[in-house]
Amino acid sequence: MFLHGTSRINAQGHLEIGGCDVTDLAKEFGTPLYIVDETLVRQRAREFTEAFRKTGLRFQVAYASKAFCVMAMCRVAEEEGMSLDVVSDGELHTALKAGFPAERIHFHGNNKTPDEINMALDANIGCFVVDNFTEMQLLNSLAQEKGKTVNVLLRITPGVEAHTHDYISTGQQDSKFGFDLGNGTAFRAVEQAIAASNLKLLGVHSHIGSQIFEVEGFRMAVEKIAAFAIDIRAKLGETFSVINLGGGYGIRYVEGDTPLPVGQYVQAISDAMISSCKAADFPLPEIWIEPGRSIVGDAGTTLYTIGTSKDIPGVRKYIAVDGGMTDNPRPALYESKYDALLANRANDEATEVVSIAGKACESGDMLIWDLKLPESKSGDLLAVFCTGAYNYAMASNYNRIRRPAVVFVKDGKADLVVARESHEDISRNDLIPERLRKQAVSR
CATH class of the missing domain: 2.40.37.10 (Lyase, Ornithine Decarboxylase; Chain A, domain 1)
Structure with missing residues (x-):
């Protein structure tokens, strides 16, 4: 065992x-x-941060709270120097109630509601990961109403299919998430983000899937995204300062699962980024990642x-x-x-x-x-x-x-x-209309 x-x-x-x-x-x-x-949670977090420190690159390791979001976990993530990504007002509320620094919170999701966006704007979170054109327009409009300029990353699908279950593959072209890199949608999204009055474009985000046991998918994603960043600089004069490569690092559930050491994933990502940027004389961006499962x-x-x-x-x-x-x-x-x-x-x-x-x-x-x-x-x-x-x-x-x-x-x-x-918790939010209430029996 x-x-x-x-x-x-x-x-x-x-x-x-x-x-x-x-x-x-x-x-x-x-x-x-x-x-x-708790000791193992902290160990896993430190494996990521220490692996990145060895590369010499600027980085952020953001805990993907969707994996396990309770206030105590948010406290551990902060103590370990991590940022935090959230995908709903509930996760955002949990993080803020736990005292997690808002400037280190990144807000994901393919259908953020106006209420969720306003809540995040009022909290002054660090970054929105914009998933589609509708959201981009809505976020810019709501930020404008509040007189704020907000940091954004654009989520793109790089066309890399991770070898995992269909339900947890997200980097392929046919996905509900993000702007497609292959058909020109991602380029148009960058153009619109640059033109938006109240958005500050930091760069792009990509997540190719979950429970991944090899580095080749991450390497391919880096190469495609770096090539995109280089093309954007050449054609639009915009230089990305951040590239977020998401998460997806596998863990051992049962015999036969073969996750790689964290350092091997990080090294592959770093080597691919350094090589791609050096070849084009492109300034090395800050690398963000979002481990969730591999932390907890x-x-x-x-x-x-x-x-x-x-x-x-x-x-x-x-x-x-x-x-x-x-x-x-x-x-x-x-x-x-x-x-x-x-x-x-x-x-x-x-x-x-x-x-x-x-x-x-x-x-x-x-x-x-x-x-x-x-x-x-x-x-x-x-x-x-x-x-x-x-x-x-x-x-x-x-x-x-x-x-x-x-x-x-x-x-x-x-x-x-x-x-x-x-x-009592189970029925706490139940209501019985008056017409269904038991009537007092006359005697």
């Missing part, structure tokens, strides 16, 4: 994370429970309590846990793979192959197929690894199931950073 970060099996045969025995965490906080290894993904573990089981002789044995697609929809969405162990009997020999089912009323609510485990019983604890990214972020109340609590663990201490939802 591959264990990430500070995870280990202690003398009692229990899984321990951040110096905390997870059986104790289950007793204190209940299950399902998201457990975040393998730092997260979800702890479940095993309930029922169903053995179909000659077919399959199902083990059901007290969570499922409501706290981790990724297997249902992307056929994502995960690894797991019995957290309270981690040294026991695996003697059977089972499939882990969730408790939602859906046949597709399956977390893991064909997992080797010791013979489990009701009340055992199952730890599913690498659930730090897009699990809490995508969690839902389907079947009116309450979303789990989140704890940060570090140096033997567990801090509750998101409380478990209560039954």
Whole structure:
């Protein structure tokens, strides 16, 4: 079993994370429970910043908060010197409420509403990543009304197809995101941004996809974007000061996943940028990137309590846990793979192959197929690894199931950073029209 970060099996045969025995965490906080290894989160952040420092390039590492956005995570990102990218007013609100510096916030999204744009303008965020012509016109108009000039990057699709799931590929021509580089749309977008009275064009943004295990896609994207920047300077006299290459750096979920060391991704990006710019005597821009999954993904573990089981002789044995697609929809969405162990009997020999089912009323609510485990019983604890990214972020109340609590663990201490939802939380926003209220019965 591959264990990430500070995870280990202690003398009692229990899984321990951040110096905390997870059986104790289950007793204190209940299950399902998201457990975040804070030390590993900080380590991952530092791997990126230290790798860039070695290149000598100017850079910003912005945490992609869509992967996991809670106030405590925003605090960690700030303490580690990261910037922050947000894609909604909810993420922006969370960041601002956490005290994250507005000037280090970048606002993404393909359909920012006027209210969201105004909220970001009033907060004086550092940069908008403009996705389309409608947004560009709206942003310029709203900034003009407020007498502000705002920094923008233009999101472009460079025509690089990452080798990943279709739903998380974003750099290809046929994408809902960005201005297309190949058909001239990106060039026209630069022209309009330059002409806009209240926009300051810093450069361009590109994101080719997620969970990428090779450098060639990033290298190709750099070369295409650098060539575009050089062409813009030659034809429009505009020199980009920033090129943002997004995120997408893969992590190890299961055996067979082969992510590269962070430094290898960064070095490939830097070498391609330096080579492209040097060949054209183009001033080296500041490089921005946006890791999300690669910061928090393998730092997260979800702890479940095993309930029922169903053995179909000659077919399959199902083990059901007290969570499922409501706290981790990724297997249902992307056929994502995960690894797991019995957290309270981690040294026991695996003697059977089972499939882990969730408790939602859906046949597709399956977390893991064909997992080797010791013979489990009701009340055992199952730890599913690498659930730090897009699990809490995508969690839902389907079947009116309450979303789990989140704890940060570090140096033997567990801090509750998101409380478990209560039954009252589930119905808090419900309203009953007067005509549906029960009438008092006359006696």
